[in-house]
Amino acid sequence: MQFMLLFSRQGKLRLQKWYVPQADKEKKKITRELVQTVLARKPKMCSFLEWRDLKVVYKRYASLYFCCAIEDQDNELITLEIIHRYVELLDKYFGSVCELDIIFNFEKAYFILDEFLLGGEAQETSKKNVLKAIEQADLLQESETTFASSCVKLIL
Amino acid sequence: MPAPIRLRELIRTIRTARTQAEEREMIQKECAAIRSSFREEDNTYRCRNVAKLLYMHMLGYPAHFGQLECLKLIASQKFTDKRIGYLGAMLLLDERQDVHLLMTNCIKNDLNHSTQYVQGLALCTLGCMGSSEMCRDLAGEVEKLLKTSNSYLRKKAALCAVHVIRKVPELMEMFLPATKNLLSEKNHGKEAELCGLLYPALVPQLVRILKNLIMSGYSPEHDVSGISDPFLQVRILRLLRILGRSDDDSSEAMNDILAQVATNTETSKNVGNAILYETVLTIMDIKSESGLRVLAINILGRFLLNNDKNIRYVALTSLLKTVQTDHNAVQRHRSTIVDCLKDLDVSIKRRAMELSFALVNGNNIRGMMKELLYFLDSCDPEFKADCASGVFLAAEKYAPSKRWHIDTIMRVLTTAGSYVRDDSVPNLIQLITNSVEMHAYTVQRLYKALLDDISQQPLVQVSSWCIGEYGDLLVSGQCEEEEPIQVTEDEVLDVLEGLLLSNLSTPVTRGYSLTAIMKLSTREILNRIKKVVSVYGSSIDVELQQRAVEYNALFKKYDHMRPALLERMPIMEKTASNGPTEIVQTNGETEPSVPDTKHPPLVTQPANQVRACDVWTYHCWGYICVNELHSGLLVIPPMTAYNKNGLKIEFTFERANPNPNIAVITIHATNTTEADMTEFVFQAAVPKTFQLQLLSPSSNIVPALNQGSITQIIRVLNPQKQQLRMRVKLTYTHKGLPVQDLAEVNNFPPQSWQ
Numbered sequence: 046m047q048f049m050l051l052f053s054r055q056g057k058l059r060l061q062k063w064y065v066p067q068a069d070k071e072k073k074k075i076t077r078e079l080v081q082t083v084l085a086r087k088p089k090m091c092s093f094l095e096w097r098d099l100k101v102v103y104k105r106y107a108s109l110y111f112c113c114a115i116e117d118q119d120n121e122l123i124t125l126e127i128i129h130r131y132v133e134l135l136d137k138y139f140g141s142v143c144e145l146d147i148i149f150n151f152e153k154a155y156f157i158l159d160e161f162l163l164g165g166e167a168q169e170t171s172k173k174n175v176l177k178a179i180e181q182a183d184l185l186q187e188s189e190t191t192f193a194s195s196c197v198k199l200i201l
Numbered sequence: 202m203p204a205p206i207r208l209r210e211l212i213r214t215i216r217t218a219r220t221q222a223e224e225r226e227m228i229q230k231e232c233a234a235i236r237s238s239f240r241e242e243d244n245t246y247r248c249r250n251v252a253k254l255l256y257m258h259m260l261g262y263p264a265h266f267g268q269l270e271c272l273k274l275i276a277s278q279k280f281t282d283k284r285i286g287y288l289g290a291m292l293l294l295d296e297r298q299d300v301h302l303l304m305t306n307c308i309k310n311d312l313n314h315s316t317q318y319v320q321g322l323a324l325c326t327l328g329c330m331g332s333s334e335m336c337r338d339l340a341g342e343v344e345k346l347l348k349t350s351n352s353y354l355r356k357k358a359a360l361c362a363v364h365v366i367r368k369v370p371e372l373m374e375m376f377l378p379a380t381k382n383l384l385s386e387k388n389h390g391k392e393a394e395l396c397g398l399l400y401p402a403l404v405p406q407l408v409r410i411l412k413n414l415i416m417s418g419y420s421p422e423h424d425v426s427g428i429s430d431p432f433l434q435v436r437i438l439r440l441l442r443i444l445g446r447s448d449d450d451s452s453e454a455m456n457d458i459l460a461q462v463a464t465n466t467e468t469s470k471n472v473g474n475a476i477l478y479e480t481v482l483t484i485m486d487i488k489s490e491s492g493l494r495v496l497a498i499n500i501l502g503r504f505l506l507n508n509d510k511n512i513r514y515v516a517l518t519s520l521l522k523t524v525q526t527d528h529n530a531v532q533r534h535r536s537t538i539v540d541c542l543k544d545l546d547v548s549i550k551r552r553a554m555e556l557s558f559a560l561v562n563g564n565n566i567r568g569m570m571k572e573l574l575y576f577l578d579s580c581d582p583e584f585k586a587d588c589a590s591g592v593f594l595a596a597e598k599y600a601p602s603k604r605w606h607i608d609t610i611m612r613v614l615t616t617a618g619s620y621v622r623d624d625s626v627p628n629l630i631q632l633i634t635n636s637v638e639m640h641a642y643t644v645q646r647l648y649k650a651l652l653d654d655i656s657q658q659p660l661v662q663v664s665s666w667c668i669g670e671y672g673d674l675l676v677s678g679q680c681e682e683e684e685p686i687q688v689t690e691d692e693v694l695d696v697l698e699g700l701l702l703s704n705l706s707t708p709v710t711r712g713y714s715l716t717a718i719m720k721l722s723t724r725e726i727l728n729r730i731k732k733v734v735s736v737y738g739s740s741i742d743v744e745l746q747q748r749a750v751e752y753n754a755l756f757k758k759y760d761h762m763r764p765a766l767l768e769r770m771p772i773m774e775k776t777a778s779n780g781p782t783e784i785v786q787t788n789g790e791t792e793p794s795v796p797d798t799k800h801p802p803l804v805t806q807p808a809n810q811v812r813a814c815d816v817w818t819y820h821c822w823g824y825i826c827v828n829e830l831h832s833g834l835l836v837i838p839p840m841t842a843y844n845k846n847g848l849k850i851e852f853t854f855e856r857a858n859p860n861p862n863i864a865v866i867t868i869h870a871t872n873t874t875e876a877d878m879t880e881f882v883f884q885a886a887v888p889k890t891f892q893l894q895l896l897s898p899s900s901n902i903v904p905a906l907n908q909g910s911i912t913q914i915i916r917v918l919n920p921q922k923q924q925l926r927m928r929v930k931l932t933y934t935h936k937g938l939p940v941q942d943l944a945e946v947n948n949f950p951p952q953s954w955q
Contacts, residue, residue, distance in 0.1 A: 125511070164328040185318055
């Protein structure tokens with residue numbers, strides 16, 4: 046996978062994960078173009094499209110578009126499954142996830158993604174293990190803060 | 202200073218902004234606050250500030266001043282700080298940034314941290330965006346972690362190692378020993394990932410793992426819809442693909458398991474199909490046996506019938522890749538593919554179209570063409586150009602009969618006329634000239650099409666050209682293939698004039714029409730034509746004006762040449778090479794002779810080649826004027842340059858093409874005396890404004906009694922078009938005595954230099 050983008054139906058970016066180095070300007074340009082292209086697709090169309098020299102796999106969940114760019118030899122169908130697995134993880138973590146959860150807890154969305162994918166590949170295929178790891182990390186974080194400051198539970 | 206506002210608070214506030222300007226204002230204010238907070242080196246709230254900065258970065262605002270702060274967070278002892286710090290690093294500190302390398306030491310320490318989650322963070326960051334220098338420095342640490350007993354870390358280390366090796370391929374050897382051990386582990390895992398790096402001996406082990414996966418019991422946490430760990434299955438299949446790609450033995454070892462996966466996988470959900478798809482890709486790529494390949498193509502065929510459009514798309518793409526190598530197998534699914542032409546999705550339609558063209562052959566051409574023409578009628582404009590070109594190509598290759606071919610072309614021109622590519626007009630004209638027996642039929646059909654619709658330019662252009670060439674067939678009602686129509690010359694002229702006057706006609710079309718009208722002047726209705734032509738002599742369009750003026754001149758001064766120039770075009774043969782000068786013309790007689798059983802060659806012809814023929818047609822009276830007609834229609838009369846003492850020298854002329862300023866003179870020296878003239882040398886000199894080139898003579902003996910002649914070619918460049926004058930010097934030996942003579946040649950015909 047080269048990158049993953051999450052954006053709303055109005056084209057606002059909610060998450061961006063890049064697995065190949067790109068200049069900032071280039072990232073903005075790519076994001077803008079791709080968002081436009083995907084938003085222009087009609088509902089009956091395929092989840093796959095060819096864009097530049099990459100394959101783009103996208104799926105809409107409620108008001109969020111999940112968009113992945115993969116290389117030519119990658120399997121589009123399994124990428125759809127990867128997207129779905131990520132959504133399931135988010136769902137389990139937040140409990141019936143919606144876009145607002147991702148907006149207000151974007152850093153957590155990143156953490157979950159980083160436990161699931163590493164370098165663009167799935168690192169852990171067990172849902173339970175991923176969620177367990179996140180849980181433990183969260184506990185570690187909490188134990189620090191309750192130890193450090195008595196009143197503030199949410200450091201952020 | 203009050204505590205900086207919380208992240209969620211900031212997000213909430215920014216979302217209340219109603220305009221872009223309001224949002225920008227809030228962001229700027231907050232950025233200023235964050236900046237001053239950074240300056241104060243406040244450890245407690247650094248984490249919060251960087252998190253806010255990351256949010257603003259996502260909205261598109263610059264955040265580079267937070268880069269160093271991320272580094273400080275990573276170096277902190279607190280897990281919370283590290284978490285946000287590494288996230289910030291991944292977002293802001295990619296390898297193009299100068300401060301990127303400063304992370305190296307922190308990451309190194311964290312790779313050896315006591316808490317596995319910290320190690321995890323470090324591995325993750327390195328694996329996502331480590332630069333090559335960083336990878337080189339830290340490869341040792343990663344390799345150490347590959348050998349740890351902690352499976353959580355091992356998996357991360359494996360993927361991190363993949364990234365390292367991608368960045369620094371030379372380090373691969375370092376990781377190989379650790380890799381081998383990984384595979385012998387029993388548990389699921391991404392370890393297998395690493396082994397993709399070119400280790401053919403691993404194939405049996407991989408096969409075993411895959412087998413276990415399929416056969417093994419239900420493992421709820423790893424499975425998706427009842428299929429155990431599809432992600433791993435796909436990765437192993439991908440690996441097998443890489444390993445078996447150029448290796449016969451490996452490929453053989455995989456055959457069974459691939460067949461097993463292909464037949465046993467559940468296909469009701471996307472997951473199963475994903476695995477099947479990967480299997481198909483693998484089968485196609487390795488050196489598999491043909492039975493397996495057929496199995497793969499049948500799977501793709503089944504995909505085509507699937508309700509899910511994604512699956513259909515994927516199937517069409519894969520079939521397109523294999524159609525060259527496994528043509529027959531794909532042919533079996535032709536009807537399904539053709540059905541996909543009617544799909545709603547644009548990408549599917551495009552792929553179905555490409556695949557259909559790839560599958561057309563001599564046997565199915567009629568049926569396929571029907572479907573494709575129907576598709577051409579109803580498809581979106583973006584497809585029409587490609588489809589039209591494809592139809593032309595296919596028709597050229599496999600047309601069962603000339604009439605069918607011409608009918609098909611006509612159908613394309615009438616339905617998608619405005620979308621055909623520019624070069625199709627000359628190509629079609631070339632094709633039509635070659636189909637000699639179809640001329641009458643063609644011109645009739647084109648004429649009728651013109652009566653209906655003059656908006657499609659390519660159609661109009663081809664029609665005008667044909668009417669110009671074969672107008673006599675049209676008027677005489679000679680058509681055999683269908684009911685001949687009754688058309689008078691006046692009606693034909695009406696139509697062509699209409700084209701000239703219509704707003705729909707482009708300048709190019711008008712050019713075609715004017716020339717067509719001109720060609721009709723070999724028949725009656727001369728006066729009317731003369732009138733039309735002279736009207737356009739003052740047209741605003743320069744091209745049109747030039748043609749009209751030239752044609753007018755043709756009527757006035759060179760009427761004797763008019764019939765010859767406006768004769769029917771000879772058959773144009775396609776030659777393989779480029780360039781207008783290489784067109785072979787057969788002859789210039791009134792009836793084009795039957796082409797020597799040459800089916801139009803299959804190569805697509807470069808556009809400019811046939812265009813040159815058009816140039817010949819339209820400008821044959823213009824610069825080139827005369828004497829490129831190899832039929833010997835010499836218009837410049839020959840002259841006698843010298844005639845003394847039995848030696849007669851005649852000049853014959855040609856005007857060179859492409860350079861009209863060059864006159865090519867061939868001298869013919871003959872001898873009426875009884876003795877030969879030997880050592881004959883002809884020399885010539887011209888005034889300064891000319892340039893002369895004398896080529897070698899055919900010999901230097903002029904035989905006696907007109908038994909032969911010497912020929913020699915002189916090329917004269919006359920850029921200023923001045924009157925040609927020449928001084929010649931002749932030396933030869935006659936009857937043993939040397940003879941020398943000088944002469945002036947002034948009586949050159951005007952056509953040789955004007």
